[in-house]
Amino acid sequence: MATIQEDILEEFYKRLAEAEGFTEEKVEQFRAVFSSGKKSKAVDVIKALSENSQETLP
Amino acid sequence: MIQIESVHIEEFRGIRDLTLTMNRGSFVVSGPNGSGKSGVVDAIQFALTGEIGRLRGAGTGDLNIAEHGPHVEKRSDPEAASVRLEVYIPHLKKSATITRSIKKCKQPVITPNDESIRAVFANLALHPEVTLSRREIIKFILAEATQRSRDVQTLLKLDDIDQMRATLKTTENKLNSEYQAARTQSESSQESLKRHLDLPSLNSEDVLVVVNKRRSLLGLQTIAELKKDTELSEGLASGETQDASSLTKETALKDIKALADAVESGSESATEENIRGLLQNVAKLDDDPSLLTLMKRNSFYQTGLEMVDNSNCPLCDSDWDIIELRAHLSERLEKSKYAKAARDQIVESGQKVSTEIIRLRSLIDSITKLPEVPLESSKSLSQWSGGLAAFSKSLTTLEGIVGAKERFQAGWVATPSSLIADLDAIRAKVQARPDKSATKDASSFLVLAQERMNNFRTARRNEETKKAGAALGKVAYKTYCDVSESALLTLYEEVEEEFGSYYRLINHDDEDDFKAKFEATDGKLGLLVDFHKKGMFPPAAYHSEGHQDGMGVCLYLALMKRVLGSDFTFAVFDDVVMSVDSQHRKQFCRVLKTKFPNTQFVITTHDQVWARQLRTEGVVASKSSVAFHTWTVETGPVLDEVADVWDKIDDDLLKNDVPAAAGRMRRHLEYVAADLADELAAKVSFRGDGGYDMGELLSAVIGRQGELLKSALRAARSWEDKVQIEQIEGLLKVRAEIMAAKQGEEWIVNKAIHYNEWADLSRNDFRPVVMAFRQLLQQFRCNKPKCDSWLSLIPRNDPVDLRCSCGSFRLNLKEL
Numbered sequence: 001m002a003t004i005q006e007d008i009l010e011e012f013y014k015r016l017a018e019a020e021g022f023t024e025e026k027v028e029q030f031r032a033v034f035s036s037g038k039k040s041k042a043v044d045v046i047k048a049l050s051e052n053s054q055e056t057l058p
Numbered sequence: 059m060i061q062i063e064s065v066h067i068e069e070f071r072g073i074r075d076l077t078l079t080m081n082r083g084s085f086v087v088s089g090p091n092g093s094g095k096s097g098v099v100d101a102i103q104f105a106l107t108g109e110i111g112r113l114r115g116a117g118t119g120d121l122n123i124a125e126h127g128p129h130v131e132k133r134s135d136p137e138a139a140s141v142r143l144e145v146y147i148p149h150l151k152k153s154a155t156i157t158r159s160i161k162k163c164k165q166p167v168i169t170p171n172d173e174s175i176r177a178v179f180a181n182l183a184l185h186p187e188v189t190l191s192r193r194e195i196i197k198f199i200l201a202e203a204t205q206r207s208r209d210v211q212t213l214l215k216l217d218d219i220d221q222m223r224a225t226l227k228t229t230e231n232k233l234n235s236e237y238q239a240a241r242t243q244s245e246s247s248q249e250s251l252k253r254h255l256d257l258p259s260l261n262s263e264d265v266l267v268v269v270n271k272r273r274s275l276l277g278l279q280t281i282a283e284l285k286k287d288t289e290l291s292e293g294l295a296s297g298e299t300q301d302a303s304s305l306t307k308e309t310a311l312k313d314i315k316a317l318a319d320a321v322e323s324g325s326e327s328a329t330e331e332n333i334r335g336l337l338q339n340v341a342k343l344d345d346d347p348s349l350l351t352l353m354k355r356n357s358f359y360q361t362g363l364e365m366v367d368n369s370n371c372p373l374c375d376s377d378w379d380i381i382e383l384r385a386h387l388s389e390r391l392e393k394s395k396y397a398k399a400a401r402d403q404i405v406e407s408g409q410k411v412s413t414e415i416i417r418l419r420s421l422i423d424s425i426t427k428l429p430e431v432p433l434e435s436s437k438s439l440s441q442w443s444g445g446l447a448a449f450s451k452s453l454t455t456l457e458g459i460v461g462a463k464e465r466f467q468a469g470w471v472a473t474p475s476s477l478i479a480d481l482d483a484i485r486a487k488v489q490a491r492p493d494k495s496a497t498k499d500a501s502s503f504l505v506l507a508q509e510r511m512n513n514f515r516t517a518r519r520n521e522e523t524k525k526a527g528a529a530l531g532k533v534a535y536k537t538y539c540d541v542s543e544s545a546l547l548t549l550y551e552e553v554e555e556e557f558g559s560y561y562r563l564i565n566h567d568d569e570d571d572f573k574a575k576f577e578a579t580d581g582k583l584g585l586l587v588d589f590h591k592k593g594m595f596p597p598a599a600y601h602s603e604g605h606q607d608g609m610g611v612c613l614y615l616a617l618m619k620r621v622l623g624s625d626f627t628f629a630v631f632d633d634v635v636m637s638v639d640s641q642h643r644k645q646f647c648r649v650l651k652t653k654f655p656n657t658q659f660v661i662t663t664h665d666q667v668w669a670r671q672l673r674t675e676g677v678v679a680s681k682s683s684v685a686f687h688t689w690t691v692e693t694g695p696v697l698d699e700v701a702d703v704w705d706k707i708d709d710d711l712l713k714n715d716v717p718a719a720a721g722r723m724r725r726h727l728e729y730v731a732a733d734l735a736d737e738l739a740a741k742v743s744f745r746g747d748g749g750y751d752m753g754e755l756l757s758a759v760i761g762r763q764g765e766l767l768k769s770a771l772r773a774a775r776s777w778e779d780k781v782q783i784e785q786i787e788g789l790l791k792v793r794a795e796i797m798a799a800k801q802g803e804e805w806i807v808n809k810a811i812h813y814n815e816w817a818d819l820s821r822n823d824f825r826p827v828v829m830a831f832r833q834l835l836q837q838f839r840c841n842k843p844k845c846d847s848w849l850s851l852i853p854r855n856d857p858v859d860l861r862c863s864c865g866s867f868r869l870n871l872k873e874l
Binding site for chain 2: 015019045046
């Protein structure tokens, strides 16, 4: 039986995948951070969210 | 989860050597207070978790497992103290054994030692709540909302959810801080570019007008469109692009003015409100220095909570109880909430000042590059800028911000005393620059415009990246909160419904409309319950203590069912059932039997009536129980064997030990006589002290049996039920033979005869006595081996049937 946390995480990833700005790759990075078996640190999450933007300005 | 086949306990707590065979079914351990029942609970808990709950918690500071786990006679030999459980694992369809000694309490021996079985035991070690003591049941009911929230979350293993929420919140905050800093940097570089271009805002058309005017003057091709890679100074000879800052008089004057304005009022006034709040909070710290400690500890507890992710301390590798430690840290965090609010305000003010420092340094750096700045002034400006950078760095910690109180009071900008004079001197020198040719000036203008445009573009790119990161952080946090809150809401609804249904089943006679409602808000979990349809109130408002206890057990069962589902195959109730008031015990048994048919309950109780009722109602099979008679230091619990007493008496007689056999039989008769008197509602003279004589009880039971058989015969005749008539006549005939045989052996129940007097008897003399009483008792029980329960009256008042718990023996008592 899946734990409540596991259920919540799966739904969380599903909703992130539908959210604007979250690519499939980013969701997978999230999944990797939170399923590493260790307590997730903010710094790991920040890393997953702070990829360099390819956008440039005029 | 598991079900226990057997428990073997050696030299552990108050027990010397004890084996209990449970055969994966529910099991009851009864006995008076101090007879060693809790030793069994401790042993099971220890075997599964390596812990003994009774030696932990408030008031147990001097106690520890190593010293106080072994039997008192073996406290210097912790290796001798051990517990072995033989278990069955339903979902794996495997049997396994776990043996744990006090000496190596963290290293149980598991056989077979395969991964799937180790995983089961590792999971069980995280569920100490499978053992529920009487003092624990009420905590879910009477706890204040914050504590209840924590207890329920711990039981449901939900603390990881809060943990993750906190991590995502920290992430959101940090990403937002980074974005704010990047935005400030971007705005500064934009201001710098606007000053140079002398434009109130940056739009492509206006920029191109200003730039193309200079390019036309220089004979360069005008720029038609401003693109992301447009070079404003494209076409200038390479030598003309050097040292741009020295070439623009007008821009230099604007930069000087911008710095002078910022110093005069801008930077300080932008942070004025924050500084006021910050100084108020710092004043609170001066009044109460312990607040700072609490603030620091709040951060420490939060960090600690994030670090508690294993069963060992990451610094020294010492073992810790992960659940207890997390609960402890959460409690400390709650207590330091007030300090956290003040801390957050102080830190926020620090961040605001840091943002202003970015702007100010950007202005200072523009001036420092001017060639008119004398060496002394340049040194002073650089020191000032460096000092501001160091100050900004110090504002990243609470201590740094608090330590800067005097600087905040005096004016954090800390303008060098010579600055105004220096700026005046620099301005005069810049104004004194000889006017250059229009083409030279245009060239300088384009070079500096390109430089500032590059800075702005870089800063904007960084700002956009940080903005996107901050937006993702915000979405991630909000999404997780939405998902987890929705899941918890559903969970609480399921639990309150389940909890209510158990309670209604137990109290159907007076609270058939009972319902419960959880109110989860901001880390709190309120609980309201219906009171006789008069409204929803806290459980302790009107319900009796007995009812509150009943709620505690029901809520526990509902929570366990929700958290473990079909894995809820095992639980230990240490004197818990005592909490259910006597009028509702039968219904409580029904809840256990019907709602948890696959759960093995190991139940201890000091109430013999309760123990009997658990058997009568079929929660435990008649052989699945043990009664502790008494306890001594030397022997540990002394047992009244309920299940295999006759086999043991046979063993005694084989050894020709008649006193042992007689003593055992006497204790057994004492035990069952009370049982049977209760089951059959036999009439005896009431005794206030409950000290009934065994002979009197047996006599009343036998008489009552005769009455009931006669009633059943009359009823069968009235119904012309030939099968039952034949069955009862057969029973009466056997009964008469047994009575005749017993007649000569009744001296056994005479308490005036001491065991020692039996020492003169041979085993052959004693065998007929054993046979007579064994046959007598057999008359009162079901002969189906799987049932083997005592016959009892259903219902007790105005009985309709005399029957066993499986229903295969049933005599109707009601005539037509």
